Amino acid sequence: MARNLSWLAPIALLLLLLSGSEGFIGMQWGRFATQSLVPSMVVDMLLQNGIREIRLSSPSPNVMMALQRSELGVTVALQNDFIKRPKWLSNIKNVSSWVEELLVPPVHRGVHIKTLVIMEQPFTINRGPIWNLTDIFKETVLAMEEYGLTHIKPTTSHFTDILKNVTKPSEADFRDDIKDKMLEFLKLLKNSNSFFMYEIYPIISADVNGWPIEFAFMDNNSSFAIVDGKYTYRNAFEFLFDALVVALEKAGYPHMEIVLGEIGWPTDGGKYATPENAERFHRGFLKHIAAKKGTPRRPGKNIDVFLGSLTDENKFAPALGPMLRHRGIYDFDGTAKYKIDFSGKGRDIYPITAAGTVKMPSRWCIFNNDTSNMTKVDEQFQIACKYFDCTALYPDSSCSNLSHSSNVSYAFNMVYQGMNQDQESCYFAGLGVLTPFDPSVGSCKFPVEILTAEKVDGGIQVLGYIGYSKSTSERLKCYTTLQVLPIGLMLLFMFKKQLNFLV
Ligand SMILES: *[C@@H]1O[C@H](CO)[C@@H](O)[C@H](O)[C@H]1NC(C)=O
Ligand SMILES: *[C@@H]1O[C@H](CO)[C@@H](O)[C@H](O)[C@H]1NC(C)=O
Numbered sequence: 001m002a003r004n005l006s007w008l009a010p011i012a013l014l015l016l017l018l019s020g021s022e023g024f025i026g027m028q029w030g031r032f033a034t035q036s037l038v039p040s041m042v043v044d045m046l047l048q049n050g051i052r053e054i055r056l057s058s059p060s061p062n063v064m065m066a067l068q069r070s071e072l073g074v075t076v077a078l079q080n081d082f083i084k085r086p087k088w089l090s091n092i093k094n095v096s097s098w099v100e101e102l103l104v105p106p107v108h109r110g111v112h113i114k115t116l117v118i119m120e121q122p123f124t125i126n127r128g129p130i131w132n133l134t135d136i137f138k139e140t141v142l143a144m145e146e147y148g149l150t151h152i153k154p155t156t157s158h159f160t161d162i163l164k165n166v167t168k169p170s171e172a173d174f175r176d177d178i179k180d181k182m183l184e185f186l187k188l189l190k191n192s193n194s195f196f197m198y199e200i201y202p203i204i205s206a207d208v209n210g211w212p213i214e215f216a217f218m219d220n221n222s223s224f225a226i227v228d229g230k231y232t233y234r235n236a237f238e239f240l241f242d243a244l245v246v247a248l249e250k251a252g253y254p255h256m257e258i259v260l261g262e263i264g265w266p267t268d269g270g271k272y273a274t275p276e277n278a279e280r281f282h283r284g285f286l287k288h289i290a291a292k293k294g295t296p297r298r299p300g301k302n303i304d305v306f307l308g309s310l311t312d313e314n315k316f317a318p319a320l321g322p323m324l325r326h327r328g329i330y331d332f333d334g335t336a337k338y339k340i341d342f343s344g345k346g347r348d349i350y351p352i353t354a355a356g357t358v359k360m361p362s363r364w365c366i367f368n369n370d371t372s373n374m375t376k377v378d379e380q381f382q383i384a385c386k387y388f389d390c391t392a393l394y395p396d397s398s399c400s401n402l403s404h405s406s407n408v409s410y411a412f413n414m415v416y417q418g419m420n421q422d423q424e425s426c427y428f429a430g431l432g433v434l435t436p437f438d439p440s441v442g443s444c445k446f447p448v449e450i451l452t453a454e455k456v457d458g459g460i461q462v463l464g465y466i467g468y469s470k471s472t473s474e475r476l477k478c479y480t481t482l483q484v485l486p487i488g489l490m491l492l493f494m495f496k497k498q499l500n501f502l503v
């Protein structure tokens with residue numbers, strides 16, 4: 001039976017009005033990682049940093065539990081991966097059980113869910129077939145009505161590549177191949193009295209559009225500017241924002257609100273992706289937002305923002321390039337990568353870091369330098385990089401200058417750490433060896449995982465590669481579902497305070 005939760009609506013509306021009129025700086029936390037910070041730790045860290053809004057990829061029950069009665073406004077998503085699963089695709093009505101099972105319980109337990117992102121970037125290039133967003137959207141909205149969740153705004157997130165490549169914002173429009181679907185979607189969005197969620201990475205747009213990198217920053221140091229009638233653009237953010245404003249105008253929605261679902265600057269995986277540049281970008285950007293400058297076409301407008309992202313995500317889909325796996329403001333272990341003042345006052349400060357993270361032992365898995373069979377070495381290297389993150393080895397990344405044998409060591413270590421330092425995972429057909437000496441060189445860090453972490457499943461099984469089998473290399477390729485930490489770690493976990501462990 002549907003539970004009537006409509007009594008929550010006025011409260012939620014009030015919260016929305018309060019935050020909506022001010023503009024907020026929120027945090028996006030994707031959790032597409034081999035290990036992730038414990039949710040209660042993250043909640044504390046955000047609140048200590050004055051952040052009041054969080055955007056999550058899925059309403060994982062353990063994260064929702066940590067958010068109960070927490071003051072944080074919450075945005076969650078009905079993930080593409082759920083929809084893609086054959087079981088769900090077979091019957092669109094399944095959306096209703098998703099709402100019942102994953103959205104209703106946290107709302108009922110006092111999680112301030114304000115927004116539901118129905119599919120993430122469905123129109124992005126390279127995303128595969130364009131799914132029937134409008135049907136899924138309609139069905140989800142119906143299900144939310146059925147369960148009395150009408151105070152939750154439905155929206156969908158979109159990356160900048162929904163727009164055509166243009167030289168001026170006034171020429172902007174949606175890509176031809178998605179235009180019809182976008183118009184249908186906008187009508188639904190308008191009917192739901194909701195907002196457009198837009199995701200911007202100026203460093204990527206600068207590359208795609210051939211803009212000088214200075215244009216991607218926000219400190220008005222770019223000698224390159226774009227004049228568009230009476231408007232002058234001195235940075236990529238304003239250009240990209242206003243390009244969407246124009247596209248929406250042309251579609252008949254000149255006043256539709258735009259929320260930045262994600263904006264940020266990665267620190268690895270590409271040219272200019274460094275902590276220094278990320279710090280510089282955020283300093284300019286956060287000042288701009290805090291000063292309520294708006295953009296040339298929407299001057300003085302408060303803009304709600306989710307910074308992307310809380311931590312690195314070494315399992316993030318590489319469709320948009322290797323950089324986005326490294327877009328965390330914090331490292332995977334909860335230490336800040338660079339200075340950032342979330343208040344936008346431009347103070348020269350590091351943010352408050354996660355309290356209570358503990359590293360695993362200083363132990364790495366590396367290549368034993370046995371080069372007698374290079375076919376075997378390359379095979380093991382390829383397998384390791386297929387299932388674990390090797391984007392730091394790519395050109396222009398922090399580990400791009402390693403020798404071939406160090407490349408192999410890097411890959412082996414990523415598997416070993418991703419498998420919680422399970423010794424068996426350092427086998428690699430006899431090519432792996434453990435070492436207590438840090439193999440890191442210069443800016444190239446060989447990470448050690450953290451103990452105070454959780455394995456993320458997010459409702460989706462995280463498939464990983466596991467090197468348990470010593471007998472044949474064939475069996476090395478077997479997969480297993482990584483869901484529980486080994487028993488010893490579990491016990492350690494249980495003695496940690498503030499633990500909201502999912503059972
Ligand atoms: C814009 O240009 C980039 C780089 O040339 C290309 O990859 C992308 O597909 C183009 N986008 C559109 C919508 O044509
Ligand atoms: C940015 O720089 C340009 C040219 O250097 C200047 O005309 C403009 O006033 C500056 N804008 C701000 C907000 O400082």
Ligand SMILES: *[C@@H]1O[C@H](CO)[C@@H](O)[C@H](O)[C@H]1NC(C)=O
Binds near residue numbers: 214221222223
């Ligand atoms: C400003 O831009 C120039 C090149 O146009 C560059 O050399 C300089 O480093 C930039 N300033 C800052 C603060 O990054």
Ligand SMILES: *[C@@H]1O[C@H](CO)[C@@H](O)[C@H](O)[C@H]1NC(C)=O
Binds near residue numbers: 366367368369405433
């Ligand atoms: C492999 O060779 C490199 C370079 O000579 C060396 O630094 C590394 O310690 C060697 N690894 C092992 C396991 O001996």
Ligand SMILES: *[C@@H]1O[C@H](CO)[C@@H](O)[C@H](O)[C@H]1NC(C)=O
Binds near residue numbers: 373376379473
């Ligand atoms: C080298 O390794 C490959 C792949 O594991 C194997 O098929 C091949 O027989 C090996 N070659 C020798 C000479 O042992």
Ligand SMILES: *[C@@H]1O[C@H](CO)[C@@H](O)[C@H](O)[C@H]1NC(C)=O
Binds near residue numbers: 399401443
């Ligand atoms: C790699 O080597 C090139 C050429 O020597 C150098 O320009 C670049 O800065 C190096 N990259 C790193 C991450 O050390």
Ligand SMILES: *[C@@H]1O[C@H](CO)[C@@H](O)[C@H](O)[C@H]1NC(C)=O
Binds near residue numbers: 393394395402403407
């Ligand atoms: C190391 O691996 C990266 C990524 O696969 C590759 O681009 C690079 O050329 C490799 N370096 C060497 C020396 O093999």
Ligand SMILES: CC(=O)N[C@H]1CO[C@H](CO)[C@@H](O)[C@@H]1O
Binds near residue numbers: 087088090091094097
């Ligand atoms: C997960 C789930 O609820 N799947 C259901 C989707 O719809 C089909 C057809 O009605 C059911 O058989 C599945 O159980």
